[in-house]
Amino acid sequence: ITGIRPKPAGLSQDLRTTQGLTMDLPTQMSLQSKGYFVSQDGRLLSNEGEVAFGTSEGVLYTLRFGEILLGEGFNISAGFETEGEEGTASENEISAIENRYLFVTAQFDESLLPTKPDAPEGYTPADANPAPDENIPPRNPSFTQYEQDLETWQQNLDQSIARATELNARFAPWYYVISSSEFEAIRPGKDKLLKDKPAPPVELEPEPLETPVDPVPTPDGSPDTDEGSTTPDG
Numbered sequence: 001i002t003g004i005r006p007k008p009a010g011l012s013q014d015l016r017t018t019q020g021l022t023m024d025l026p027t028q029m030s031l032q033s034k035g036y037f038v039s040q041d042g043r044l045l046s047n048e049g050e051v052a053f054g055t056s057e058g059v060l061y062t063l064r065f066g067e068i069l070l071g072e073g074f075n076i077s078a079g080f081e082t083e084g085e086e087g088t089a090s091e092n093e094i095s096a097i098e099n100r101y102l103f104v105t106a107q108f109d110e111s112l113l114p115t116k117p118d119a120p121e122g123y124t125p126a127d128a129n130p131a132p133d134e135n136i137p138p139r140n141p142s143f144t145q146y147e148q149d150l151e152t153w154q155q156n157l158d159q160s161i162a163r164a165t166e167l168n169a170r171f172a173p174w175y176y177v178i179s180s181s182e183f184e185a186i187r188p189g190k191d192k193l194l195k196d197k198p199a200p201p202v203e204l205e206p207e208p209l210e211t212p213v214d215p216v217p218t219p220d221g222s223p224d225t226d227e228g229s230t231t232p233d234g
Helices: 009-015 025-034 141-171 180-186
Strands: 003-006 036-038 044-046 050-054 059-070 098-108 174-179
Touching (some): 044 059, 044 098, 098 141, 098 180, 174 180
Antiparallel strands (some): 003 174, 036 044, 050 059, 059 098, 098 174
């Protein structure tokens, strides 16, 4: 990360919820200026694609790559503009070093976690308040183990949801800026992902036979030729 830029307050607040984005004018202008837009079905898209990856914590990260930003130093890290004799210099005049806007979101994805344990056959919950004089038979050990596994699974689930919520709230207020080298490392171009299809093998023409074929004999025993035949009257 080489720099940050603040998002509009309304956009930041919307990103902390699951209700979708409110496309007011400040949000729309902010997204478009950084290379992002919202589709008709409400999906957030970017002009340079995105990369998504999940972790064993149950968190799905999505990195969306936006417009190019030229500059270096404080100009990139905090949006600092250099003052000169002619006034404020634009980012393009300060440097031609390429950077890229990055939009990061995080959400909980249960499919990244181990599956919920299945109850053993015949399982019944333990009586929480057994009668004092009730003769309770020994409980199936598999029932106890299942309840322990289920409790552990539920704890991990709750922690994963809390972690995803915490991360999304951290990312919501900011557009991040990354260098062009980081962008190319995270999202390689098509020339590095695709290869030319190999040419089909060349089919060789069969070589002509070198040994001549003997003529097929006719019924009278003489060789058959292509020069025609004569009749006794001809």
